[in-house]
Amino acid sequence: MNPDCKETVSGQLNTVDRFSDLPDFLVHHIISFLDTKEAYRTCILSKRWAHISATNPIIEFHYYVLKFPYRYWPSKEVSARLLGYMDSRMQRYANDNLRIRTLKLRFPASNKVFGCDVEDIELSRKLEELSCKVDEWIRIAVHNQVARLDLDGPIDYQLPAILLSAKSLREVYCINVKIPFYNGAINLASLQTLELIYVDVEERMLNHIISSCLLLKCLSVKYCFGFKTIVIPCSSQVKELTLKYSLPENGTIILESSYLTCFQFSDIYDDRWPVMSKPGLLRNLRTLDLSSSGITDGDLGKLLPELASLETLHLGNCRRLTMIRISSVQLKKIYLDECHGLVDVTIDAPSLTKFKYKGHFDPRCTITISSQATCVLSVHIKPCCLHTRGFFKLKQLMTGLRSCNALEISLSNNYNESGRDDIKFDEEELGDVNLGPPRDITELKLSLYDQNLSRSSMSAFLNGLFWTCYPDIISFQFYLEDPGLMMQFFMSELEDMVNCWKHPLKRIEFPDANCSNIHESGKVEVQWRLHW
Template sequence: MTPDCNNPKHGEFNSTDRLSDLPDFIIHQIISYLRKEEAFRTSILSKRWNQIFATNSILDFYHYYNNKFTTEMIPRVLEYIDTRMQKFSKENLRMTKFKLALPANDLLLACKVDEWLEIALRNQVAEITLGGPTNYKLPHILFRAKLLKHLDCDNVEIPYYEAVDLVSLEYLNLRDVVLEERMLFHIISSCPNLKELVLKFCPGFKNLVIPRHSKLEDLYIEGHVPEDGGKVILETSSLRSFQYNTQGVNPWPIISNRGLLRNLRHLSVFGLSITGEDLAKLVPELTSLEKLKFIGCDMLSSIKISHTQLKHICLDHCDNLLNIVIDAPNLNKFKFDGDTEPSLSITIRSQANCNIHIHTYAWYFDTDGFIKLKKLLKGLNCCDVLKILFLRGSSKVS
């Protein structure tokens, strides 16, 4: 019997386009997992798919900000963005994400960006990513957006606004953003649901104060924040993760109360001016700490850590480190990466599965180097996996 090619029971090809039969909102969800270029290609499949692409709730214009666009092309790009935004405005279409970056800066463009942001907020946008032209000032309406959950800004200015009402905001990322320290304090204090705060190379702070907050869990600070001589002052006890990349200019932050960091589980610092004595005072206060990472902290010459909750310790290019003593019964991972072979003593539980990675860089490894290595290994109480990597120039010798 000849198989029926139209009957899927016979395992033959069925040409029915079941994907196109799905409701628009489900197809929008599927498209959201595609890359921007792939999502754009769906618009040429048919008139319906073109309409689906045009009404997709994710409006991503961030990729238009690159060096490939000539001055002559910019007006066409802006016209395309404006056409899509006006469609959402006229048809009152829901918008979940609005991402925008622009290659120019003038008064007319700033007014147009203000208009687009107003449309996005009016259409219930939950996430905004904005890489604006230099000196573009974020409008006041953006800080009264009660439905906004995610705000990511790069290379813009934030004036001081008295009224801030970002009651739903959970994530705030500011990179190269100019704002007063009182405005940042005001924003944090006015976002009761803020969970993650990222500050990268934001100039102008004499002191950076993180006020009391009930839900702020992740804090990342990078660059000269605050300016030389300024201080980072932590007043919140809700932090679970604190990453502090100071570019080697700042001391450890001021903690207004010794118990404020009792909930901290992950501490990562880069280039911090902290000594072994400072560390000895700090670690006992971090009673919930599980992961500790120090990178490029050259003032550390000796480390002595005793902690029952620590599971992961990483020491990366702390070039003056000569002596390491660790008593951490629950430690399961230790990594050392540097140019020297310090004296190392690690005490863990005998039944623990601890991975120890030691990466050392040397142009040659002589008898003295092996003596140091033997002393280092002798200080290890127990480990499940020990990996030692000698990097000689560009080659690896194990």
């Protein structure tokens, strides 16, 4: 028998409530894993639990009404109750000097409040009053040693200067706020994570914050404006830097620190490479994620030799790149995503474990990888490009990969002048050209979007694919008005190929699929396992 349970005279067990004996800080830690609504439901358990909920160091306040997919400002009555509740709660924390570990404030990004236009005097007054309340809540949180601030600010809200003296702050996440320039010292001695999204920040202020926060490890600036140059000084210990769509035309990123291990940069509007760094400073970089239409073959050729510790490389929408030559003993993962100008990719990386190429099928492109990495080719192909030479080029693209595990093909909606698809394959057209037997791959993924193929095109499509590769599994995704008919065509063609002399198919394991009970959305996902 449990030593904490004692049997009474009536035969019932009298249990000891050990959970209620836990100290407040430990119970606070337990309910911190619940969301706000669930945490406050615990107040009905007992008077002590009501006290625990009222003194929870995690404060979350949402000042809007959710009506999917939008957020609306509440009515006057609801607004008064919400603000009154939040005011009284924050005053309780101030009066009792209760620790605030996390403060989350959410306001809707709306141009209207209570049905008033932005230009209305009443709206301006209400927004000013609301900003004053938020300032007061942040002041109380700073005084009570807040460690994390998560703020989605009201319209035209400016961060108060007192926030820059919050010595206990470790994490700051700001959305839709303004950070003007403040004359004064910045004392964010504990700040380690700073994330700004849709923030209007002056250049002097942003660089002043970066240079003053000596413990800052993670810096993320997304869709921000107000600055042209961002500097990571040599004194900075920033390890993870993310800049997405925040740099204006002719803007500049100056990297002077050698602590960077992860760098993500996205900007598809500038036609030049804006990053400046001295030789040797990026030697510790392990992850590089670039989505820039400005980077050229020369820029990438100068950058890659500097990255002696690079393990993961992702290049997306780098449309000016035509040739990639990589030689590295450290590189483990490479992702090439929608780099439409590429025609030559040569990779010599013995430690490479994963490679993925995704983009439109370009017959000019060649890929050569010397390692036994897990390779995935994901290509978008127009049906009019799927002819004998098109399948030949697809197979030629796969020959440069020593190990191709998956081939993903998406057929886009493209009709010829007669309004019909036109997929043809005749092996005799290749003449004496021979690329060897089809490649053995693990999975072939096919996707059809609004493209109803005829029976002859489906037969030519499968014939050309099986001439190119022998998959163990075929995954088919239909996004069609009549997916049932297309799936019947596909299953029938596979059955015919079992007895076909051209392909060594032994048998096919079909899924349990009933074409008459397909969901009205038109989306069907099925798999077939093939035995060669």
